[in-house]
Amino acid sequence: MTVQGPMNNDLLHKPPLTPGRVFRLSLLMAFVLLLVGAASLLVGTADVSFQKFMALASGSLAADDPARLIILKIRLPRIILAGLAGFSLALGGVVFQALLRNPLADPFILGVSSGSAFGAIIGILLGFTFSVGIPLMSFAGALLTIYLVLALGTRRMGMESSTILLTGVILNAFFTAVIMFFISIVVDSRLHSMLFWLYGDLSQSRYTSLMILAPSLIVASVILFSFAKELNLITTGEEIALQLGVDVEKAKKTCLVLVSLVIGVVVSFSGLIGFVGLIVPHLARMAFGSDHRLLIPVASLGGAVFLITADTLARLLISPSELPVGVITAFMGAPFFLYLLRVRGSQWSRS
Amino acid sequence: MEPILTLRKVGFRYSASWAVRGVDLEVFPGEMLGILGPNGSGKTTLLKIMDGMLLPHEGDVLVGGKSIGSLKRGDIAKVVAMVAQENFFRFAFSVLEVVLMGRFPHLRRLQFERDKDLEIAVNALKATHTLELSERSIHELSGGEKQRVLIARALAQEPGVVLLDEPTSFLDLKYKKEIFDLIATLTREKRLGVVIVSHDIDLMSQYCHRLLMLKNGSVHQSGTPDEVIRTESIQEVYGCAVVVDYNPLTGKPRVSLKP
Numbered sequence: 108m109t110v111q112g113p114m115n116n117d118l119l120h121k122p123p124l125t126p127g128r129v130f131r132l133s134l135l136m137a138f139v140l141l142l143v144g145a146a147s148l149l150v151g152t153a154d155v156s157f158q159k160f161m162a163l164a165s166g167s168l169a170a171d172d173p174a175r176l177i178i179l180k181i182r183l184p185r186i187i188l189a190g191l192a193g194f195s196l197a198l199g200g201v202v203f204q205a206l207l208r209n210p211l212a213d214p215f216i217l218g219v220s221s222g223s224a225f226g227a228i229i230g231i232l233l234g235f236t237f238s239v240g241i242p243l244m245s246f247a248g249a250l251l252t253i254y255l256v257l258a259l260g261t262r263r264m265g266m267e268s269s270t271i272l273l274t275g276v277i278l279n280a281f282f283t284a285v286i287m288f289f290i291s292i293v294v295d296s297r298l299h300s301m302l303f304w305l306y307g308d309l310s311q312s313r314y315t316s317l318m319i320l321a322p323s324l325i326v327a328s329v330i331l332f333s334f335a336k337e338l339n340l341i342t343t344g345e346e347i348a349l350q351l352g353v354d355v356e357k358a359k360k361t362c363l364v365l366v367s368l369v370i371g372v373v374v375s376f377s378g379l380i381g382f383v384g385l386i387v388p389h390l391a392r393m394a395f396g397s398d399h400r401l402l403i404p405v406a407s408l409g410g411a412v413f414l415i416t417a418d419t420l421a422r423l424l425i426s427p428s429e430l431p432v433g434v435i436t437a438f439m440g441a442p443f444f445l446y447l448l449r450v451r452g453s454q455w456s457r458s
Numbered sequence: 459m460e461p462i463l464t465l466r467k468v469g470f471r472y473s474a475s476w477a478v479r480g481v482d483l484e485v486f487p488g489e490m491l492g493i494l495g496p497n498g499s500g501k502t503t504l505l506k507i508m509d510g511m512l513l514p515h516e517g518d519v520l521v522g523g524k525s526i527g528s529l530k531r532g533d534i535a536k537v538v539a540m541v542a543q544e545n546f547f548r549f550a551f552s553v554l555e556v557v558l559m560g561r562f563p564h565l566r567r568l569q570f571e572r573d574k575d576l577e578i579a580v581n582a583l584k585a586t587h588t589l590e591l592s593e594r595s596i597h598e599l600s601g602g603e604k605q606r607v608l609i610a611r612a613l614a615q616e617p618g619v620v621l622l623d624e625p626t627s628f629l630d631l632k633y634k635k636e637i638f639d640l641i642a643t644l645t646r647e648k649r650l651g652v653v654i655v656s657h658d659i660d661l662m663s664q665y666c667h668r669l670l671m672l673k674n675g676s677v678h679q680s681g682t683p684d685e686v687i688r689t690e691s692i693q694e695v696y697g698c699a700v701v702v703d704y705n706p707l708t709g710k711p712r713v714s715l716k717p
Contacts, residue, residue: 122571123554208548333568340559342549347542350509351615352535352563397549400570 197410200384222252246371307433382440469516560614
């Protein structure tokens, strides 16, 4: 009864997604990331020649050469922070979009980023340090926000997309106002470190902060990846996922806590950088499909590539002065958001 | 013959009043069972009790001899598959990806679909005549095609029982027949126990071996279509005047409204 074409016969031999395919495409993205990172090391306000760069890489550069300081102490930590932040924000976008079944969800739009920044600022006012206390407060701020978004945005309405987004937008506005309030009333040297949260700044990167960021990010992303199949099913509806055997409560809680951790920690070092979690997952979905076992690694690595590129532009565009990277991502992200809302709005607004 | 699913004096209430009460039911392999009743009579609630989405406040549901409340979702999904009424795919998955989702309860954490899982999914696509759609996006399908794909996903779970909630409510006459024909064939050939909730009394009469008619959450009538679909019982349960006669081709009872 069924006619089988040659294409269908191929299907009989290989599942559409294999560990090999995930590995190969992730490796490809990692290679692109390495190239972009290396290119970004070479450009900047100060001139560092390619020869100096190669000499440094091969270990033959003189210890007191200024190029060594510029590359290792200024550019490299900044690029690594940009990579880790982009990775986290895109990962956060992918997971939020799956859990809320809403392609417009992103840590920034949902207010989770500004909630983290709010937590971090409370941490600074309480005199905590960046090594543990402030990232923890930032994590708590992220958790509080996502709890509020879910509690306020889903009451009676189910998981209606626009209600959730509106709740997030309002919380974002509120937390931003609170942050500005604190900046206005606190008159001391701590003020300066608060300002950067509002627009995202990667220039303050230190290797010590990367040592906190990287391990928590690695642990969280591995666990999140292990929930990829559950996320696939949750995007088709929580009840359907339950019927197909997913422990939805456990998956949701674990993923929300881990994403809050990742976003909280990253925001405490990078400030508010918007739209990475919106743009990158969308492009990744267009290129690689909706399966989270592939989407999580490629979108996260893609987020790193994206934010390193954006931050390099931020360093170069008005050199020798520089722009906050959040300005660059918002310039690209806001029109992109409006485009998605207009083109896909009707299709996505159904709950 | 052992029943796959057993309901014993099952009762469920959302608030003070019982939505379903005192329902006894056994589902056997190779049997198509229809649940009829007016809106709000507890049909969907009963279906949700049968797949453990709602745990009964009274009585018990047994799956393979075990109480459904003691089983994990993954274990239930290996025995009971549900084709829900509403299915909305927010993100674009291919038809094959959707059907492979049915393999979830059979896979371990971090395990990808094996060749065996692919084979089961392809067989489910063949059985529902959707193999040629396998690379299409679920968003591109017509209502009838999508419904067949969702039945294929249920088959990929390799369940003993398939529950269908209004499987033809959005479909036209031709697709309705197509879906019911398909379900009847699968019931027979795969020895599935099938439970269908539908408002379409005539279709249910044609296809189902046994019917259960609910009124206010309790079983008003149960038995063969001949026993259940009678003028008095339909009038009593649905509260409107009808004539029941017999389809000249199949001899099954059918219902017409009195003008």
